[in-house]
Amino acid sequence: MAASAENQTELTLQVSLFGEPEPAKSSPGSETTRASELSALGTADLSDAELGADAAARPRRRSDQMLTRDAGADPDKAQSSDASDPAEDDQPAWAHHSQLRADQLTPMLRHYVELKAAHPERVLLYRLGDFFECFFEDAIELSRVLELTLTGKEGGKAIGRVPMAGIPHHAAERYCSDLIRRGYSVALCDQLETTPAKGALLKRDITRVLTPGTVLDEGMLSARRNNWLAAVVLEPVLSGEDLPWGLVQADVSTGEVQIMQRSGAGELHQQLAQLEASELLWAAGSTDSRPAWCPDRLQITPLSSTAFSRPEAEQALLSHYGVASLDGLGLPELPLALRAAGGLLSYLRGTQPLEGESRVPLEVPTIVQRGDALVLDAQTRRNLELTATQRDNQLQGSLLWAIDRTLTAMGGRCLRRWIEAPLMDCKGIQARQAVVSALVEQRSLRLALRRLLRPMGDLERLAGRAGAGHAGARDLVAIADGLERLPKLAQRLNGMVPQEPEWLAELVKPNQSLGELAGAIRHALLEAPPLSLSEGGLIHDGVDPLLDGLRNQLDDQDAWLAQQEHLERQRSGNSNLRLQHHRTFGYFLAVSKAKASSVPEHWIRRQTLANEERFITPELKEREGRIFQLRARACQREYELFCQLRDQVGAMAGPIRQAARAVASLDALCGLADVAAGQGYCPPAVVESRELQLTGARHPVVEQLLVETEFTPNDVKLGNGTDLVVLTGPNASGKSCYLRQIGLIQLLAQIGSWVPASKARIGIADRIFTRVGAVDDLAAGQSTFMVEMAETANILNHATDRSLVLLDEIGRGTATFDGLSIAWAVSEHLAEDLQSRSIFATHYHELNKLAEQRSNVANFQVMVEETGDDLVFLHQVQAGGASRSYGIEAARLAGVPSPVVLRARQVLDQLAA
Numbered sequence: 001m002a003a004s005a006e007n008q009t010e011l012t013l014q015v016s017l018f019g020e021p022e023p024a025k026s027s028p029g030s031e032t033t034r035a036s037e038l039s040a041l042g043t044a045d046l047s048d049a050e051l052g053a054d055a056a057a058r059p060r061r062r063s064d065q066m067l068t069r070d071a072g073a074d075p076d077k078a079q080s081s082d083a084s085d086p087a088e089d090d091q092p093a094w095a096h097h098s099q100l101r102a103d104q105l106t107p108m109l110r111h112y113v114e115l116k117a118a119h120p121e122r123v124l125l126y127r128l129g130d131f132f133e134c135f136f137e138d139a140i141e142l143s144r145v146l147e148l149t150l151t152g153k154e155g156g157k158a159i160g161r162v163p164m165a166g167i168p169h170h171a172a173e174r175y176c177s178d179l180i181r182r183g184y185s186v187a188l189c190d191q192l193e194t195t196p197a198k199g200a201l202l203k204r205d206i207t208r209v210l211t212p213g214t215v216l217d218e219g220m221l222s223a224r225r226n227n228w229l230a231a232v233v234l235e236p237v238l239s240g241e242d243l244p245w246g247l248v249q250a251d252v253s254t255g256e257v258q259i260m261q262r263s264g265a266g267e268l269h270q271q272l273a274q275l276e277a278s279e280l281l282w283a284a285g286s287t288d289s290r291p292a293w294c295p296d297r298l299q300i301t302p303l304s305s306t307a308f309s310r311p312e313a314e315q316a317l318l319s320h321y322g323v324a325s326l327d328g329l330g331l332p333e334l335p336l337a338l339r340a341a342g343g344l345l346s347y348l349r350g351t352q353p354l355e356g357e358s359r360v361p362l363e364v365p366t367i368v369q370r371g372d373a374l375v376l377d378a379q380t381r382r383n384l385e386l387t388a389t390q391r392d393n394q395l396q397g398s399l400l401w402a403i404d405r406t407l408t409a410m411g412g413r414c415l416r417r418w419i420e421a422p423l424m425d426c427k428g429i430q431a432r433q434a435v436v437s438a439l440v441e442q443r444s445l446r447l448a449l450r451r452l453l454r455p456m457g458d459l460e461r462l463a464g465r466a467g468a469g470h471a472g473a474r475d476l477v478a479i480a481d482g483l484e485r486l487p488k489l490a491q492r493l494n495g496m497v498p499q500e501p502e503w504l505a506e507l508v509k510p511n512q513s514l515g516e517l518a519g520a521i522r523h524a525l526l527e528a529p530p531l532s533l534s535e536g537g538l539i540h541d542g543v544d545p546l547l548d549g550l551r552n553q554l555d556d557q558d559a560w561l562a563q564q565e566h567l568e569r570q571r572s573g574n575s576n577l578r579l580q581h582h583r584t585f586g587y588f589l590a591v592s593k594a595k596a597s598s599v600p601e602h603w604i605r606r607q608t609l610a611n612e613e614r615f616i617t618p619e620l621k622e623r624e625g626r627i628f629q630l631r632a633r634a635c636q637r638e639y640e641l642f643c644q645l646r647d648q649v650g651a652m653a654g655p656i657r658q659a660a661r662a663v664a665s666l667d668a669l670c671g672l673a674d675v676a677a678g679q680g681y682c683p684p685a686v687v688e689s690r691e692l693q694l695t696g697a698r699h700p701v702v703e704q705l706l707v708e709t710e711f712t713p714n715d716v717k718l719g720n721g722t723d724l725v726v727l728t729g730p731n732a733s734g735k736s737c738y739l740r741q742i743g744l745i746q747l748l749a750q751i752g753s754w755v756p757a758s759k760a761r762i763g764i765a766d767r768i769f770t771r772v773g774a775v776d777d778l779a780a781g782q783s784t785f786m787v788e789m790a791e792t793a794n795i796l797n798h799a800t801d802r803s804l805v806l807l808d809e810i811g812r813g814t815a816t817f818d819g820l821s822i823a824w825a826v827s828e829h830l831a832e833d834l835q836s837r838s839i840f841a842t843h844y845h846e847l848n849k850l851a852e853q854r855s856n857v858a859n860f861q862v863m864v865e866e867t868g869d870d871l872v873f874l875h876q877v878q879a880g881g882a883s884r885s886y887g888i889e890a891a892r893l894a895g896v897p898s899p900v901v902l903r904a905r906q907v908l909d910q911l912a913a
Contacts, residue, residue, distance in 0.1 A: 051549025060541035060548045094155065094162045097136040104158040107201055109135065115189055115206060122185040122211075125172070127204060132188070133166040140165075145182060146175060176210055177220045183299050185211040209351040212299060213279030214252050216360070216465050223458065224404075224412030226251045231281035231344040232268070233308050233336045243268070243293070246336025248344050249275055250362060254413070254460040255467075255657055257365040259341055261334040265293040272298060273378040274420065281340075281347055283308040303347065310335065313342020320345050321364065330367055341365060352468070361467035361653040373421035374750050375767040379791055383770040384743050385701070386419050399744055402701040403753065405674040407450060409458040410660055411667025418668065422750035424764055429686050431501040432669060432752025437683055438497045439673035440754070446673055448492055453667050456482045459660035467653035471646055473529035473538050479649060479656065480521035486510040486659060489666070506662040511655050517648070524645050536635040538642050547641065550634040557627045561587070564620065571600050579620075587624045588614040672753045679703070681754035684745075689763040690719035690802060692746065692837055696758035699741035700748065703756065712875040716742055718839070719763060722858045724831040726848060727841040727877070729862030730886035732893075734875040735841040736772050738862070739806040742839065743768050746804050765804045765837075769795040772808040785813030789822075796829060805830060805838040812843070820844050831857050848881030 046054070094100055097113050105113060108128075112135055116124050123142065125132035134142055135153065143150035143165045152161035167175045176186050188210065192203040210220070213229030221227050228249045235244040242263040250257045262268070272280065273295045280294065284302030294300055306312060317326055317338070331338040348360060382390050389397040400419055406412045423429050439446040457478035465471040466479065490510050497504075529538045541548060565579035568589055578590045588606050591599060596613035603615040649656075675681065679700070696713040703711035712734075718725065729735055745755045749762040771791045792810055799805055810826050811819030823844050830838045831854055840847070851857045859881035865872040871889045888908065892901045 046549070046553065048546050048549075051553070052545040053549070054552050055545040055548035058552050060551060062540050062542040094136060094159065095140060100155075100159055105156050106154070109153075109155050109162065111201070111204065112189075115187070119187040119206070119209070122187040122209065123179060124187045124189060125167070125176075126189045127169065127191050128166070130169055131166040132169055132172050133164055135162055135164050138165075139163040142167075142179075145184075146178060173217060173219045180210060180212050180215055180220050183212060185209065206353045209353065211279055211301070211351060213277065213281075214348060214351045214360075216253055216461070216468055216470055218458075218461065221253055221461070223409035224406075225416055226256070226413055227253055228275055228277040229279050229281070229344065229348075230272070230275060230277040231308075231340040231347070232272075233283060233340040233343070235336060244336060245293075246334060246338070246340045247271060248337060248340040248365065249277060250344060250348075252348065252360055252362070253464050254410075255361050255363045255464055255653070257341070257362050258368050259331070259334065259337040259365045260368040261337040262370075268293045269295060270377050274376070274381065281343060283343065301347075303343065307346035308339045308343040310339055312346065313339045316342040316345040316349070320362065329364060331365070334367070337367075359468050359650070361464060361650070361657075363654070363657070371424060371766075374424055374747070374765060376420070376422075376747075377769070377794065379794075380743075380768055380770045381420075383772045384740055384747070384768075386747075387416060397701060397705065399701060399747075402704050403672060403675050403748070405671035406667045407454045407671070408456050408664065408667050410460045410664035411453070411671065413460075414661075414664035415668040415671065418751040419747070422747050423752070424750070424766065426686060426688050426764060428501075429750055429752050429764075433683060433686065433754070434497050435501065435504065435666075435669045436673045436676060436752060436754060439670055440677050442496075443677070445492060445496065446670055446677075449489065449666065449670055450674070452485050452488055452492070453663070453670065456485060456663065459483075459663065460657050463649070463653040463656040463660065466646055467650040469646065469650065471649070472531060472533060473525055473642060474531070476521050476646065476649055477525055477527065477529065480518040480525075482663075483514045483518035483656070483659075484522075486514060486663075489663070493666075501665075503662045503665050506659060507666060511659060513652065514655060514659060517652055517656075520648065521645065524641065533639055533642060534635060536631070536638050539638045544637065544641055547634060547637045550630055550637060553630050554627070554634060557623065557630065560623065564623075565589075568600075568617070572598070572603075574598075585614070586616075587620055587627075588616050589620070590614050669752070672751075676754035679756060681756050682758055682760055684749045684755050684757075684760035684762045686749055687761065687763050690837060691761050691763040692716060692718040692742070692804070693720065693759075693761045694742070694745060694755075694757045695760070697741055697745055697760070698756040699737055700744055700756045702737060702741075713758070714738060714875075714877040718837040721856065723835050723837060723856040724827060724850075724854075725839045725858050725860050726827065726850060726881065727839055727860050727862070728843070728845050728848065728882035728885075729841075730864055730871065730873070730882075731843075731890040733862040733864055733873045735862055736808055737875075738877055739770065739772060739808055739839055739841055743770055743804065743806050764802070766800060766802040767798065768804045768806070769799055770806045770808075771795065771810070772806070788813055792826060796826065796834070799830070799834050799836045801835045803834075803836045805834075805836045807838065808841045809843070810840070820846060823847060824850070827857075828854075843885045843887070845882050845885065851881075 097116050100113075102110050102113050112124065112126050115126070116136070116138070123134060123138050125134055127133075133139075133153075139150060140163055142148055143163075146167070148165045148167070151164050151166075153164040154160070155162040172188075176188075179186055186209070187206050188208045189204050190207040192205055192207075211229075213227065215221060215227065228251055230247060230249045233246045237243055243265045244261070244263045245268050246259070246261040247268070248257065248259045260271075262271075269292075272293070277298060280298050280300045281303055282291075282294075282300055283305040290296075290300065307316075314326060317329070317331065318324070321329070323329070326332055326338070331341065345362075348362075352359060376384075376386075381387075385398045387398050387400045388395060395401045400416060404412060404415055406415055423432075439449070459479060459482045462471065462475050462479050462482075465475055471479075486507065487510055489507050493504065493508050524539055524543050526538060526540060539547060541551065561579055565577070568579070569575055569577045572591070572595075574591055574595050576592065576595070579587065580590050581587050585607060589599075589603065590612050592612055599613075599615060602617055604617065604621075605613065606616045607614040694716040697716055698711050698713050727735055727738070741756075745757065745760065746762060746765055746768060748755045749760065750764060755762075771788070788810070792807075795805060795807075807826070811822035813819070814822075823840075823842060824847060827840055827847055827850055830836055830840070831850070835856070848859045851859045859879070860877050861880050861882040863874040863876045863878055864886060865874055871886060871893065888901060888904045891904065892898075
């Protein structure tokens with residue numbers, strides 16, 4: 001029978017997510033608990049006090065390496081996968097768990113249905129021996145999604161066979177990762193004990209709930225990008241009013257939490273599109289439709305509105321952060337964001353069912369205010385190809401690909417965040433730039449720092465797993481290795497820059513308690529511990545007297561086994577006899593078939609194989625039980641010691657992450673310095689003005705992609721007397737590349753990087769707008785021209801005199817005079833009313849006349865050289881406007897048939913006349 005709800009909540013046993021069940025966790029020194037555990041194995045020969053005395057009499061010497069002892073015979077296992085014949089039709093009987101009566105099912109399936117009813121929206125994986133199995137609709141779905149064989153299992157006399165599909169427990173991480181990537185949520189039901197009570201099922205319960213936004217395991221996460229879980233709360237408004245909303249985003253794996261409260265459905269849509277959260281929580285109420293403010297590709301998880309109510313949210317926040325009032329967090333002033341944060345914490349707590357309360361360590365929320373970062377809308381991010389290319393959504397060819405020389409996963413995530421949210425604080429920008437400059441100038445220092453950074457593990461996420469109680473022994477060793485490098489980094493960084501950033505001071509003067517924690521881990525854990533936490537081989541000798549006493553006893557038993565093997569060889573006259581051990585069959589004496597007929601009479605036949613016979617003796621069988629008891633106690637004690645150490649590390653998750661963030665920033669700046677030194681960048685003068693003056697500017701991505709030719713640099717002068725540049729020139733001459741490189745240089749300057757130019761003076765921008773190319777949005781019923789006009793409207797409605805506006809081909813999707821009129825009006829509005837720093841690339845060379853009417857408009861052109869019928873694109877931008885567009889020549893170069901090109905020239909001559 002399944003364990004009752006009361007018994008389940010009282011269980012203190014922790015289990016591995018992927019691997020063998022971990023033994024029950026008992027309090028140190030609890031004789032009563034250990035005695036009850038040993039009662040299932042048999043009476044122990046020695047008490048803990050006697051074992052401690054033995055350890056004192058025979059002290060064990062610490063060894064750097066220990067062989068993992070065999071954990072002995074496996075516990076009784078529940079029935080594994082039933083490899084029955086696949087279902088004969090496409091719609092097997094009992095295709096949904098609700099189609100049958102639970103009282104007609106076998107006890108195991110009855111428990112499965114009870115758990116499934118509590119988690120109907122999740123795939124339920126139920127541990128049976130060496131497999132995680134699922135049944136009914138989940139089995140059918142998994143067999144389709146993961147391409148598994150759909151089998152069946154006997155469900156009871158009145159039921160017959162029910163659909164079943166399963167995955168090996170040791171491969172669960174890989175399969176769960178696939179499910180998470182496809183947007184599924186998974187509930188894992190694992191074994192809570194290793195040995196069932198007589199006549200009862202093994203106790204099982206939901207141990208983890210895995211959703212796209214709450215996973216912690218390394219194999220399910222992208223190492224170099226944040227995995228955001230978001231929640232939004234909306235305030236109902238009358239038609240025509242701006243929609244107030246509160247948003248919280250949390251990376252459960254790194255502990256980062258950010259909240260904001262604003263208004264406007266369009267701004268919410270932009271924010272969510274920029275965030276690209278793995279999962280969005282929303283108090284949906286009674287509606288099941290996707291709201292207009294939610295981007296189409298975002299996975300939305302509707303929840304009950306109860307968790308998002310003000311009282312429930314406040315209680316969740318107070319409980320999680322252990323505070324008496326929320327005033328210190330600044331949340332009462334943001335009521336919608338407060339409710340969103342409370343709902344997120346409630347959801348997160350539900351993914352840790354065995355803990356009763358979520359242990360996932362989240363940091364105090366950071367309130368994101370307007371003006372903290374340069375605003376980049378979704379269209380600008382796509383056009384500038386910041387983190388992925390526009391054509392095929394690949395990293396290679398993006399800005400991040402071009403400048404990411406980070407060596408750690410946390411450094412890679414840090415650089416991505418900087419690119420997605422560049423600074424607007426001049427002092428903050430200059431502080432980063434000072435570190436980059438110092439690292440460029442001091443090559444030996446930069447190389448030394450990178451050598452220290454290269455092997456560092458992901459301390460942010462490792463600390464999170466430790467705090468949540470999911471870290472393995474190798475995770476703790478990786479934490480110790482990273483913490484031990486902090487003093488070495490401090491020694492190198494001391495005095496690097498006269499006025500170091502605040503975060504750098506964290507590295508120059510490392511937290512002493514972190515060094516002590518690393519020492520505690522090294523003292524307790526082996527250098528290369530096994531993956532399993534339940535089979536021993538984790539803890540050094542000399543760490544715990546009780547464990548040493550048990551190991552002494554096991555050494556005595558090993559000596560007895562060796563002596564017994566020698567004795568039985570003498571008794572049998574068989575020098576090839578071997579005393580061996582099998583996880584299932586225990587200890588035995590193995591002899592060849594030829595010698596099997598002449599074994600001593602006191603031997604008892606145990607097993608017959610093709611080439612050998614296996615025997616036991618009464619003495620060996622009796623001693624085997626004693627050895628198993630000792631091994632079980634030793635493994636249990638090692639697990640207890642490990643859990644104590646893991647809790648100690650988890651309690652320090654905050655300081656570890658604080659140091660990790662500083663390391664990540666250093667790694668990002670070291671990478672930027674490496675790019676600057678290798679690509680010939682210059683340090684820009686970042687100023688509080690509208691200037692944008694670049695000499696010899698280059699595109700940071702294109703110049704790295706060019707192999708046989710060199711990139712042609714160009715100059716830019718904006719904001720100091722010139723607000724609008726009208727850029728003309730033929731197709732394929734490089735106008736779009738010129739626009740993009742200006743936007744990327746502005747962004748690079750505001751993340752604190754050097755820039756690809758020979759000289760630069762750059763004023764801080766509040767927003768960057770780009771409109772380069774357009775595509776149909778058929779799903780929304782918008783043509784190319786309508787998409788273009790919508791993007792143009794967004795720019796004109798939000799740009800300021802501190803914005804950088806980069807436009808390419810406004811008005812080309814309609815009639816010639818309509819398009820020219822729109823382009824003219826847009827240009828005038830930018831130059832006269834908004835006075836934004838703007839570059840307008842166009843084929844309407846009629847716009848060159850604007851420069852004659854307004855002093856803050858200048859004409860520039862991309863040069864082309866004509867040699868007979870051929871065109872040579874020089875990719876050089878010079879003052880002056882082009883008088884023609886060379887469209888027919890471009891068509892000829894693209895391969896348009898000669899008769900068509902000739903006729904086009906004739907028609908052009910007629911129109912020009």
